[in-house]
Amino acid sequence: MNQNETDLQEMVSILGRRGQTIYGRQSIVETCTKAGVILIDDPEDERHDENSQESLERFLLEYSKLGPAARLTLLILSRQYEATLPKELTHKKKSLVDLVSLLSDFVAK
Numbered sequence: 001m002n003q004n005e006t007d008l009q010e011m012v013s014i015l016g017r018r019g020q021t022i023y024g025r026q027s028i029v030e031t032c033t034k035a036g037v038i039l040i041d042d043p044e045d046e047r048h049d050e051n052s053q054e055s056l057e058r059f060l061l062e063y064s065k066l067g068p069a070a071r072l073t074l075l076i077l078s079r080q081y082e083a084t085l086p087k088e089l090t091h092k093k094k095s096l097v098d099l100v101s102l103l104s105d106f107v108a109k
Contacts, residue, residue: 007083008056015063035059057086
């Protein structure tokens, strides 16, 4: 497991424990199931190594859908662990003003 994958695994472990407290165990079990991540409460358990980097990133994506606080927690943890988040979480969404501006540019041509 490389350093980024280790950092992602640590983040997933923290989010799993935090999420069970805040969002309920069932919600986190569903998130883990969608992502294909093993839900283990013990961060020292060796079975964490069975999670692929892709499944860890899917977990982060699914977790971010739990609400704005979940997304903010992801950003804070990524800074603390110097982990790279999937680009779907870090790209800037276009505002309505940006979309109207693009549309008007398109129509003007």
